[in-house]
Amino acid sequence: MLHRLGIFNNLIRGSFLLLVFGLGYTQIIKGPEYFRLSEQNRIRLIPIIAPRGIIYDRNGQPIVSNKLAFDIVIIPQELKDKETTFIGLSKLIEIDKEEIENIFKKNYLAPFAPVIIKRNLDRRLVSQIEENKLGLPGVFVQTRAERYYHYPESTSHIIGYLGEINKKELEYLKTYGYKIKDLIGRAGIERLYDTFLRGDDGGMQLEVDNRGRLVEVLGQKEPFRGNDIQLTIDIKLQDYIFNIMESFQGACVVMDVNNGEVLALVSKPSFNPTIFLNSVNKNKIRQLLTSKKRPFLNRAVSGLYQPASVFKLVVAIAALENKKISPYTEFTCSGVYKKGNAEFECWKKEGHGNLDLRGAIANSCNVYFYKLGSLIGADLISRYALEFGFGRPTGIRLVPEAKGLVPTRMWKLLTKGENWYEGETLSFAIGHGYLLSSPLQVTRFISAIANGGKLVQPQLIRNRDENENLQKVALNLNISNETMKIIKEAMLEVVERDYGTGHNAKLNSLDIAGKTGTTQQFIGKPHAWFTGFAPFGSPKFSVVVFLEHGGSGGADASIIASKIFQKMQELKFL
Amino acid sequence: MRAIRVFLRKIDKALVISTVLLFLIGLSFLYSTTYQRELVFLEKYTIRQLAWFIVGLILAGVLLKINYIRFIDFSYPLYFLTILMLLLVLLVGDIILGAQRWLEVGGFAFQPSEFAKIVIIIVLANYLGKNRLRMYSIKTITFSFILISVPMFLILKQPDLGTAITLFAILFSMLFVSGIKIKHLAAITGIGISALPILWHFLKPYQKSRLLVFLNPNLDPLGAGYTIRQSKIAVGSGMLLGKGWQSGTQNILNFLPERHTDFIFSVVGEEVGFIGALCVLLLFFIIIKQGIKIAYSTNDIYGRLLAVGIVSMIIFHIFVNISMTIGLMPVVGIPLPLISYGGSSLVITLIAISILLNIKINRPIF
Numbered sequence: 001m002l003h004r005l006g007i008f009n010n011l012i013r014g015s016f017l018l019l020v021f022g023l024g025y026t027q028i029i030k031g032p033e034y035f036r037l038s039e040q041n042r043i044r045l046i047p048i049i050a051p052r053g054i055i056y057d058r059n060g061q062p063i064v065s066n067k068l069a070f071d072i073v074i075i076p077q078e079l080k081d082k083e084t085t086f087i088g089l090s091k092l093i094e095i096d097k098e099e100i101e102n103i104f105k106k107n108y109l110a111p112f113a114p115v116i117i118k119r120n121l122d123r124r125l126v127s128q129i130e131e132n133k134l135g136l137p138g139v140f141v142q143t144r145a146e147r148y149y150h151y152p153e154s155t156s157h158i159i160g161y162l163g164e165i166n167k168k169e170l171e172y173l174k175t176y177g178y179k180i181k182d183l184i185g186r187a188g189i190e191r192l193y194d195t196f197l198r199g200d201d202g203g204m205q206l207e208v209d210n211r212g213r214l215v216e217v218l219g220q221k222e223p224f225r226g227n228d229i230q231l232t233i234d235i236k237l238q239d240y241i242f243n244i245m246e247s248f249q250g251a252c253v254v255m256d257v258n259n260g261e262v263l264a265l266v267s268k269p270s271f272n273p274t275i276f277l278n279s280v281n282k283n284k285i286r287q288l289l290t291s292k293k294r295p296f297l298n299r300a301v302s303g304l305y306q307p308a309s310v311f312k313l314v315v316a317i318a319a320l321e322n323k324k325i326s327p328y329t330e331f332t333c334s335g336v337y338k339k340g341n342a343e344f345e346c347w348k349k350e351g352h353g354n355l356d357l358r359g360a361i362a363n364s365c366n367v368y369f370y371k372l373g374s375l376i377g378a379d380l381i382s383r384y385a386l387e388f389g390f391g392r393p394t395g396i397r398l399v400p401e402a403k404g405l406v407p408t409r410m411w412k413l414l415t416k417g418e419n420w421y422e423g424e425t426l427s428f429a430i431g432h433g434y435l436l437s438s439p440l441q442v443t444r445f446i447s448a449i450a451n452g453g454k455l456v457q458p459q460l461i462r463n464r465d466e467n468e469n470l471q472k473v474a475l476n477l478n479i480s481n482e483t484m485k486i487i488k489e490a491m492l493e494v495v496e497r498d499y500g501t502g503h504n505a506k507l508n509s510l511d512i513a514g515k516t517g518t519t520q521q522f523i524g525k526p527h528a529w530f531t532g533f534a535p536f537g538s539p540k541f542s543v544v545v546f547l548e549h550g551g552s553g554g555a556d557a558s559i560i561a562s563k564i565f566q567k568m569q570e571l572k573f574l
Numbered sequence: 575m576r577a578i579r580v581f582l583r584k585i586d587k588a589l590v591i592s593t594v595l596l597f598l599i600g601l602s603f604l605y606s607t608t609y610q611r612e613l614v615f616l617e618k619y620t621i622r623q624l625a626w627f628i629v630g631l632i633l634a635g636v637l638l639k640i641n642y643i644r645f646i647d648f649s650y651p652l653y654f655l656t657i658l659m660l661l662l663v664l665l666v667g668d669i670i671l672g673a674q675r676w677l678e679v680g681g682f683a684f685q686p687s688e689f690a691k692i693v694i695i696i697v698l699a700n701y702l703g704k705n706r707l708r709m710y711s712i713k714t715i716t717f718s719f720i721l722i723s724v725p726m727f728l729i730l731k732q733p734d735l736g737t738a739i740t741l742f743a744i745l746f747s748m749l750f751v752s753g754i755k756i757k758h759l760a761a762i763t764g765i766g767i768s769a770l771p772i773l774w775h776f777l778k779p780y781q782k783s784r785l786l787v788f789l790n791p792n793l794d795p796l797g798a799g800y801t802i803r804q805s806k807i808a809v810g811s812g813m814l815l816g817k818g819w820q821s822g823t824q825n826i827l828n829f830l831p832e833r834h835t836d837f838i839f840s841v842v843g844e845e846v847g848f849i850g851a852l853c854v855l856l857l858f859f860i861i862i863k864q865g866i867k868i869a870y871s872t873n874d875i876y877g878r879l880l881a882v883g884i885v886s887m888i889i890f891h892i893f894v895n896i897s898m899t900i901g902l903m904p905v906v907g908i909p910l911p912l913i914s915y916g917g918s919s920l921v922i923t924l925i926a927i928s929i930l931l932n933i934k935i936n937r938p939i940f
Contacts, residue, residue: 001878002870004751008882009866015893016859018902020852026810026900027848034810038844041807042823210828 043218044206046113047179050199050223051145055159055189057235058263058462063155064190066225069146070121072129072139073114074104077213079138088136092129093118112206112214114142119278147183151235152272154242157298158233158265158398158460160188161273186276187296189229189460192397199226230462232261240567241266244560249293250527250547251300251439254564257447257533257542260456260474262396263573264564265440267299302402304436305546308517309364309501309553310531311385311431313449313487315372316357318384320483324376327486330354333367337426344370344426347518361490364501364516366430373429378420381428382408387477388445389455390437396458404441407434431517443544446531449487450513450539453479491515492536502530504558507565510574511536514561516553525549530557534565534574541573584935589864592857593912593927597627597920599854600838600913606820607834607841619834619915626917633921634928642932646876649693649700653721656693659686660728675732687737688918690725692926694741695748695883697721702752703876709753715762718745735781736908740890747886748879751869781906788904801837804829805899809843809851816847834915836907840899854913858892865930872937881933884926 026034055064072093079085086104090097100117107115121129126141147162149155163186165178176195178184184198185191202223207216241252241264254264271288275281288295297303319325335351337344346352346366352359360368373381385391391406407428409420427433440458448455455475491513494500502514514532521527528550533542543564545557568574605620645652663677663686676683698718705714722745729738750759774782787799808824817823822844824830833841843851862885869881888911895910897903909916911923 001751001753001875004753005866005869005878005882008747008751008886012862012866012885012889015889016855016862019855019893019896022897022900022902023809023843023848023851023855026806027813027843027851030810031813031848034807035813037807038811038824038829041804041829042827207823207827215827 042207042209044110044112044208044212046204046206048202048204048221048223049144050201051225052147052190052199053197053226053228055197056228056230057233057238058231058261059234060230061235062150063231063233063235064150064159065148066145067148069119069144070123070126071116071142071144072118072121073116073142074138075112075114075140076108076138077111078140081137085136085138089117089139092136093121093125110208111212112208114140116142119280120146146277147273149273151239151242152274153270154239154266155233155235156188156270156273157267157300158188158231158238159273160190160192161186161271161276162190163276188298188398189231191399193229193461197226197229200224232256232263232459232462233265234263234571234573236571237564237567237573238264238266241560241564242268242270244563245547248547248550248556249299250545250550251298251303252546252560252564253300253439253443253542253544254568255443255447255456255458255542257450257456257539258454260444260447260459261462262458262460263541265300265460267297267301267303269293269295271295298398299546299548300439301396301398302400302438303546304402304404304438305527306432306435306519307390307437307442308431308519308527308529309366310442310446310515310517310529311435312361312364312369312429313491313515314384314388314390314445315369315376315381315429316361316487316490317449317479317483318380319372319376320357320486321384321479322376322380324380325357325372327357330356331360331368331371333365335367337367337370339370339374339423339426342423344423357486358490358493361487361515362493362497362500364494369429370426373425374422378407378409378425378428381425382406385435387455388448390435390441390445394438394440394444394458396440396460398460401440402436402438404438405434405436432520439544439546442529442531442546443542446515446533446544447542448477449484449491450533450542452481452484453477488513488536488539491532495532501552501554502532502558502561504554505530505532505562505565507562507569510534510565510569512562512565513539514558516558518551518553521549525551528553528555528557530554530561532561532565534568541568581935586864586868586931586934588860589927589930592860592864593924596854596857596861596912599842599857600910601627602819603838603841603845603913604834604915606822606845607825607838609820609826622917623915623920626920627924629917630921630924634924637925638928638932638935640932641936642877642880642929643874643936645696645929646700646703646880649697652693653697656686656690657724657728660690660725662686664728664731675734683917684921685916685918687729687732687734688922690729691737691740691744691887692884692922692929694722694725695744695880695887695926698745698748699876699879699883702748703879706752706875709749710755712758715749715754715758718749730776733778733781734907735777736894736906739894739906740887740908743890744883744886748883751882752879784905788901801831802898802901802905804831805837805840806901808833808840809900812844812847812851814848816843816845816850819845821845836895836905836909836914837899838914839896839910842913843899855896858888858911861927862889862892868930868934872933874933874938877933877937881930884930887926888923 051066054062057063086097086100090100103117104115129141162183165182165184185194202221204220205218206214207218209215245268249268252266255262275284332354333346333352335346335349352363352365355365355368385406391404393401393403412418412420424433455477494502495505495512495514501516505512505514512532512534513536517529519527528547530545530553533539543561545561547557550556604623608619675685675687677686701718708714722741726738726741808830822841824844825833825841830837830840842854865881865885869878872878891908891911894903894908898905909919
C-alpha cells in the first residue's frame with residue numbers, strides 16, 4: 001500500500017510540474033503574443049481628419065480654404081431608447097424614421113464610434129438640435145473641417161476637386177500614409193500637390209470593454225493642417241475674366257511673358273467642386289460627366305483647336321529667319337489663290353491687293369500666306385512650329401495636358417500612309433488642316449514673341465526662392481532681333497490701325513500688340529481667337545482669348561481681350 | 575490555555591497557514607474581479623465569500639472535535655442522507671445558469687453535489703478499508719463502483735459533469751492506493767475509454783461544444799470558444815510579473831466571463847503573472863504535500879484512505895481548473911479550491927482539510 005502511495009505521490013508531483021510548464025509556456029514563451037492580443041481587445045483607434053492646406057492667390061487671397069461643417073451623429077452606446085430618439089430626430093431633420101434607421105444600420109461600426117446621420121446641417125438647425133439635446137440622448141452635433149471654395153466655378157479647372165480614395169490608389173499610396181476613406185485630390189492643384197496639401201491626421205486612442213463601449217480615452221494626437229500653397233493666379237483677374245466671358249464656351253490665359261507665371265487660366269463651362277464633397281450629389285455629378293458641354297474639360301490646357309490665323313506668325317518668322325523674303329517683299333491678293341484645279345479663298349472676297357508682310361499680318365490676308373507657305377514649304381513651317389512649342393506639352397502639370405499636333409511629311413506617311421499634298425501646305429500655312437494646339441500653347445508662343453524669342457515654362461505655383469531656376473527653364477530660340485521687331489510692329493498694327501483685324505481690342509491708355517484668328521467650323525459659327533501682349537514697348541503680359549463658336553476673332557474675342565487689358569491696368573499690372 | 579497549546583502543537587501548521595493564505599489570496603482576487611471601472615461594483619460577492627469562510631471555519635472547528643473514526647462509523651447514514659439531498663435538488667432545487675444544483679436552507683443556498691464528494695470519500699474509505707484483504711476481487715471493485723454510481727447518476731442529471739468526473743477520479747485514486755490489481759485497473763480504463771462514445775450521446779449540447787472547441791479552439795471563437803480564448807489571452811498577457819492587482823484589462827473590461835468562479839485563475843495569471851501564479855501553485859503544493867505526509871504517517875487504514883481521497887479530490891480540482899484556463903483541458907465546470915467564488919465548495923474544502931488535520935491529531939500511536 002505504501003508503494004502505491006509513493007506512485008500516487010509521484011503522479012501528483014508530475015501534474016504540478018505539468019502545470020508549471022503549461023503556465024511557463026503560456027506566460028513566458030507565448031506571453032508577448034497574448035499581451036498584444038489583450039491590447040487589441042481593449043484599444044481602438046479613431047482618426048481625426050486633419051484639414052488640408054489653404055490655396056492662396058498671388059496676393060495672399062484665399063482661393064480654397066476650410067470651413068467648419070456640422071454633421072448630426074448618433075453615438076450608439078449613448079442611445080437609451082432607439083425608437084423615441086429616431087422618431088424625434090426624424091421630426092427635427094425631416095428625414096423618414098425608416099431612412100434614419102437604415103443609415104444608422106448601414107454605417108454602424110462600434111458602440112463608441114459616432115454614426116453620421118446627416119451631413120452639413122445649416123446653423124439654424126444646429127442650434128435647434130443643441131437646445132433639444134436633452135430630449136434625444138445619443139444624438140450629437142459633430143464638427144468637421146470641410147473644403148471651402150471661395151470661387152467655386154471660376155477656379156475649379158485649376159484647383160480640381162476631391163474624392164474618396166479608391167482601392168487601386170490605396171494600394172500604391174498606402175506607404176505614404178493614405179488610409180481607406182481618405183479624400184484625395186482628383187484633378188488640378190488638389191491632385192498635383194495632394195501629398196503636400198494633405199494634413200497629418202490625428203487620432204484618439206480609446207479603451208473599450210468587451211462590448212466595445214468606451215471606457216476611457218487613453219490618448220489623443222492632434223491633427224495638423226497640411227501645407228499651404230500660393231498660386232501665381234490673381235484671383236480678382238481670374239474671377240473677372242470668368243464673369244465677362246458670360247455664356248461663351250472657351251478658354252482664356254493671361255501669362256507673364258518673362259517668367260511664365262500664369263495670372264489667369266479660365267475654362268468655360270465650369271463646374272462647382274463642392275458637389276464632390278457630398279455623396280448625395282451622385283446624380284448631379286453623373287449628369288455633369290455626361291453633359292455634351294463637357295464642363296470637366298479644361299479647355300485652356302486639354303482642349304485642342306486649330307490656331308488659325310494666329311499661326312501665320314510662325315510662318316512669317318520662319319520665312320524671315322531663313323531670308324526667304326524681306327519685310328518689304330510684296331504678294332498680290334486677288335481674293336482667291338489657285339493651285340491646280342483647287343481654289344483657295346481669302347476671307348476678303350474682293351482681295352487685299354498688294355501687301356508686304358506687315359500689311360498681310362495686320363489684314364490677316366490668307367492669299368499672302370498661301371503664297372508664302374508654298375514658297376518656304378511645309379518642312380520649314382513644321383520645324384518652326386515645333387520650336388515654338390507646338391505639338392508637345394508645356395509642362396504646366398495640370399493633367400491631362402494635351403500635346404497637340406504639328407503635322408510633318410513623315411508623320412503623314414506613318415499615320416495616314418500617304419504622301420504630303422501641296423494643298424495641305426496651304427491650309428497649314430494659315431493654321432488649319434491637321435494642326436492642333438491648346439490655348440496654353442498659343443499663349444506661350446505669343447509670350448515668346450513678346451519676350452524676344454524665349455520659350456518660357458508656364459508656372460502656376462509661386463515659389464519665391466526658386467525664381468532664378470524658373471528663368472533658366474526659359475529656352476532661348478535665338479530668333480534675330482530684326483525679325484522679332486517686324487513681327488511685333490505688325491502685331492501692333494493689328495490692334496492700332498483702323499483696318500487691323502484686332503482693332504476692337506484697342507485701348508487709348510495702352511499700346512497693345514495682337515493677332516486674331518478665326519477657325520472655320522463645319523457646323524455653326526467659327527471659333528474665335530485673340531492673342532496679344534502689352535505694353536508694346538516693354539512687353540509684360542500676354543493674353544489669349546479663345547471662344548468656341550465666337551465668330552470672327554476681331555469680334556467678341558477682341559472685345560473681351562480689351563476688357564482684360566483694362567482690368568489689368570486697374571489692378572496695376574500694366 | 576494548556577489545551578490550546580497542546581492543540582497548537584499537534585495541529586499541522588503548514589497546512590493551516592497555506593489554507594488561510596490561499597483563501598485570502600482568493601478573496602483579494604475575488605474583490606478584483608468584481609471591481610469594474612464605471613460599472614456596478616459588486617462588493618457583496620467578497621462579503622458573502624468571507625461569510626462562507628467563517629461558516630466553514632466553524633464547521634471545520636466543530637468537526638475537529640470529533641474523532642474522524644466516527645465519520646467512518648456513520649458513513650452509510652451519511653451516504654443515504656446525501657442521496658436524499660441529491661434527489662431533493664432534482665425535485666425542488668433552484669436552477670441557476672441552466673443547472674439544478676442548489677438547495678436553499680434558511681436563506682443559505684448550498685450544493686449537495688459538493689457535499690457528496692466528501693461523503694463518497696468517507697464511504698469508500700469505509701468500504702475499501704473493510705475489504706482491504708479482498709482488493710484482488712472483482713466483487714470489491716464492482717461494489718465500489720455501484721457505491722459511487724448512484725450519486726454520480728443523480729449529479730449528472732443536474733447536470734454537473736465536473737463533479738461527476740471528480741467522483742470518478744476520487745474512486746480511481748482510492749482503488750489504486752488500496753492495492754487494486756494493475757490488470758483490473760487497466761480493464762477499468764479500457765471500459766471507460768470504450769464507454770466514451772456512449773457517454774458522448776448523453777452529453778448536453780453545450781457540453782459537447784465545449785469538448786469540440788477544446789479539440790479545435792478556432793471552431794467557434796465568439797461562441798463556445800470565446801471563454802477559453804479570452805482566458806488564454808488573460809493568463810498569457812500577464813507574462814512574468816503581471817499587470818497588477820485590479821489592473822488586468824481582460825478582467826476589469828469584462829472580456830473574461832465567469833471570472834469570479836471557474837475562471838478566477840485567469841485573473842490571477844493576468845494580474846500577478848507567472849511569478850504570482852507559481853506562488854499560488856506552491857501554496858497548493860504545500861497543502862497536497864502535507865496531505866500525502868499525513869497519509870504516510872498514519873497506520874490506520876481508514877485514515878490513510880480518507881487522506882488519499884481528500885488529496886485526490888483537491889489535486890484533481892487544481893489540475894483540471896488551471897489546465898482549463900490555459901487550454902490544456904476542455905472546459906468542465908470545476909472550481910479552484912479556496913479561490914473560486916462559491917460557498918459550498920469553500921466550506922467542503924475547509925471540512926476536507928479539517929479532516930486531514932483530524933487524521934493527524936487522532937492518529938493511533940503504537
